[in-house]
Amino acid sequence: MTLPEPIRPTRRHVLDLDDFTRHEIETLLDTAVGMKEILSREIAQVPTLRGVSVVNMFYEDSTRTRISFELAAKALSANVVNFAARGSSVEKGESLLDTMRTLQALGADILVLRHSYAGTAHLLAQHFRGAIINAGDGSHAHPTQALLDLFTLRDKLGTLERRHIVIVGDILHSRVARSNLWGLTAMGAHVTLCAPPTLLGNEQFWLDTWPDLRIVYSLDAALQDADAVIVLRLQRERQEAGLLPSLREYAQFFALSQARLQAALTGMLVLHPGPLNEGVEIAPDVAVSAQSVIEEQVTNGVAVRMALLYHLALHLRQKGA
C-alpha cells in the first residue's frame, strides 16, 4: 500500500509551526491541494463543516487575513462571525479572556485570533474549550501565512528539501519570518536572513534556536543561488523609531529591485505576505513580474486555511461525539 498514513486528529490548536512535524505539514499541504480545486469550481462550496461556528476575533486590523479566513470557512459551509476590536483588552477595559468566554458561551467552536501582543493565542488556548487558530500575534507567529508560503513554494519548486530560501526585511518584528523559519526548517530548506542589524537584532539569538541559519547583511550576496525570496513588509514606523536612517537608504540596500532580480537565478520566485509598500521593500515592476507569485499566495491562503479548518473541526467533532 502506498497510501500515506492518515493523520490521527490529535491537533487541537494551531498556535505556531514550532510543534509541526514535516509529515503533518505535508499532509496539510496535500489536503490544501484538494481544497484549491474546490475554490476553482463554479460553486466553490462543499457541505463539510455545516454547523461549525468560526469566530474571527481580530484585535488588529487585517482585512486580508480576515477575508481569507472568512472565505475558507464559508467554502466549507461553516458559520462565520467577525468580531473586531481595536487596541488591547486593557485599553478597552474588557479582558481578553472575558471576551473569549462570552464567545465560547455563544457557541464558538473555532476562534481565529489576530492580536498585536505576542503570546495571546497561547493564552486563549489555555482557557478555550474549542480550537484556536493563531492568525498573527505580535511579532511571535503567523502559522497560516507560513503554511501558505510553504504551499506556494512546494507547488512551484516541487520540494523544499535543500532549496535555498531568503527572507529579507524587518525580521526582528516579523511573525511571518519566525513561523516560516519553523516551517522551512521542518521541510528541509536552507534559509538565509537578510536585514540591517537594527531590524535583525543579535545574530546569536537567532542561531540559538535555528542553528543552521545563514545571516548576511548584503542582499546581493544573499540572493546568489536563491530559489525564492520572501520580501517582508517594512512598517514606516521603524524609520520614525530610529531603526533606519531613511526609507531611501533602506530601499537602496534592501529592496528587491529589478536589477537584483536580474542578477539572481533565472526563475527565482518572489513572495511577499502583503500588503506591499511598493518602492520601499519591493520595486513595483518586480511585484508584477513573471517570477512574482504574490497573487497566487493569496489564493493559496484560502486553500491552506480550509485545510486547517477541516482538520481542526473534525478533531473537535470527534471528541464531542
Added chain:
Amino acid sequence: MRYLITHGMIIDPSQRVATIGHVLIENGKVARMYEMTDRLPDADQDLVIIDAHGCLITPGFTDLHVHLREPGEEHKETIATGTHAAARGGFTTICAMPNTRPAYDTPAVVRQVRQMARDASAVQVEVIGAATAGRQGRTLSEMANLVEAGCIAFSDDGSPISDPAVMRNALAYSRMLDVPIMSHCEDTRLNAGWAMHEGAVSMRLGLPGYPAAAEEVQIARDIHLAAMTGGHLHVCHVSTAGGVELIRHARQRGIRVTAEVSPHHLTLTDRWVLGTLDSPPSAAQGSLTQRLDQYSHVYAAGMQSMRQSADLPLPAWFNPTLLPPFDPSTRVSPPLRTEADVEALIAGLADGTLDAIATDHAPHALVDKQCEYGLAACGISGLETALGLVLTLVHRGALDMLNAIACLTEGPARVLKRTPSSLRIGTQADLVIIDPDQQWIVDVNQFVSKGKNSPLHGQRLKGRVMLTMVSGQIVYQEPGFGMTPRVTPVASRLEGILNTDDDDA
C-alpha cells in the same frame, strides 16, 4: 511564656556558630543555650517544649524589599496579609517599598503606615520612603522629615530615577542622613515596550526585549554618582552578570555600594517563559523524568561552583515545562535572565559582592496577570517560597548553608547599618526554625499572601520554615510542628554546614 527549643542545629552567622543544642526563650529574649549534654530545665506548666529534631534554628530573616500595597491596592495585599506571609517565609523584619497610593513620601503617610503595622503586623515593618515627591523622579522628597518619621532608606522602586541630576542630589542629600538610596536600575529608553529579557528566548517568541545593558548602564551611572557624592547606593534586585561585575569593581574601589538579589533571579531563567515549548517535540514524548534530567543538565552546566552532595534532592532542578508558554507569572521586573547571569549572581553572593537576598515580593491580583504577556503586571509573590528557592542552591552545593543564612540575616542588616538579628544570649528572640530537608509542592492557593502570582506553582521545593518567632512570640508555626518528638537522626548532618575553607571571618 517560655519556650525551650530542643535538639536543633543552631546556626548563627553573626557569631559564626553552628552547633547542636537547645535554646531557651524567656521574656521575649534568648535566655540560654544548652549543649546536648547539659541538663535541661525542669518541665513546668509555663514552659513550652518545641522539638526541633533535624531542623535548623537561625536568627530571623530580614527582607529589604517587599511590596505591601497598602494603602491604595489592598486587593493585592495588605499589611496584615503581607506580614503574615513574611512570617510564614521566616522573615521577622521586612522593609516596605513606597510604591503605594499615596506613596510613602510624607511623614504623615509614613507614621500612618507604621501605626497600621504595629496594629496589624505579624513581624516588624520598616518603611522605605519615596526618594522623590510622588515618585515622580523630579524633586527630592523631604528626606530629613521622613527619617524623623521612621524611614530607614529611600527608593523610587518600580520607577527608576531617569534624570541623573536628581539621582546625584538624592545620593548627596541622603548622605547627611546616613541612609541608603535603593536604586531600581533601569534605563527605560533602552527597553521601551519590553516584555522579557532580551535574548535567544525573546527572539524566538517575538517578545520585545529588556537587554541586560538597560540595567547595567544605569548601575554604572549610579556607581559613578555614588563615588562622586559619597552617598550610599544600594542596588535593588541585580539581575545581570554585568551588574554584578560593576558592583564588584566599585566595591574594590571603595565606593559605598551595596546590593541585593532576589531568590527568583538566583534560580529561574528566561527559559521559564517558554514553558512547555522548552522541550523539543521529540523530548516532549519522553517521560517527565527525562525532561527533568534534561533540565538539570542545562543548569548544572552553568554551575561552576557545584559541590557534589551525597544526597541530591529528588528534583535535580525545577521543571519549567509545568507552565504553559508565555505564562504571565514569569513576568517580573527586572526580567528572568539567562543561565550565565544566574551563575554570576550566585558567584556574587558567594564572594560577598552581593550583600543580601531580598524577595522583591510583588503580589498582584489574578486579573492583573491573566492577560496578554506584555501587558501583565510585573512581579512575583515571593515571601513564601524564598527560603525554599535559596535552599535549592544549598542542596545543589552552589552556596553553603551558613552563607545562605547570612544573606538573609547579616547581609540585609549590613545594608541598613544595623546590628544583625542574632541568637546571642540577651538579644530579642527573632528566630526561625527550618526543616532543610522537607520536600513540599508549592501551591499558590495555600499562600497566606493575597498575591497568588508565582511561576513556582506545582514545583517541588526542599526546605521549609516550620516556625517563626518575633520577640519571643510565635508568629507562624507549621500545624503540629514541634509538639511530638521527632526521630530524625541529627549528628551526621551537621557536617558540611560550616564550610571552614570558605570562612573569611
Added chain:
Amino acid sequence: MSATASEKEILNGDEIRRAITRIAHEIAERNEGVQQVLLVGIRRRGVPLASRIAAVLSNVEGVQVPVGELDITLYRDDLTLRATVPLVRTTRIDTDVTDRVVILVDDVLYTGRTVRAALDALVDLGRPARIQLAVLVDRGHRELPIRADFVGKNVPTSRDEVVEVRLSEVDAGEDRVLIAHSTR
C-alpha cells in the same frame, strides 16, 4: 488493513477483465452509443476501473470517452465517526458535467453512502442529463435507496465480511477480488 482469518477469491484477473468488458458493452447499449457519456471514477479504486471501461469503449465504439476523478471526502456523512481524518484528495474532471450522461464508477457497492456523497459532489459541479452507477461488486446491505445500473458481480455477504478489491494500478500484485471474515 484488517487482519483476516480466512480469505476467499471471488473474482480473479480474467473474471475482472470480463466483467469490465461486459459493463462497457451494457453502457454503450443502454445509452445508444457513448457520445454523451462521461466516466467518473470515485477515488481511489473507481478511478482505474473507469479508465479500463473507457479503454474498452474506445476499442469497441472507437470513441475516446472522457474520464474524471471524484474525491468525495468532504461530502461524507461519517466524518465525525472516524478515528482518523480522511485525506482530502483532488477532484479532477476536465469535462463539464452539465448535460452529460455521467457514469459513476466505484469498486464495491455496499451501504450506498459513498454513492450518496458522490451524487452530492457531482451535482455541485453542474447539472448532468443523467447519472448512472457502475460497480464491480455489489455486496448488498444498502442503507439508502440506491441501486447500481451496471454490476460486475453480485456477491451475497454478511456484514462482518470484508470485500477487498485489488487493482494493479493502485495495489501491488495482480487483479483480484477477495472476501474475508473480519476479525474485528
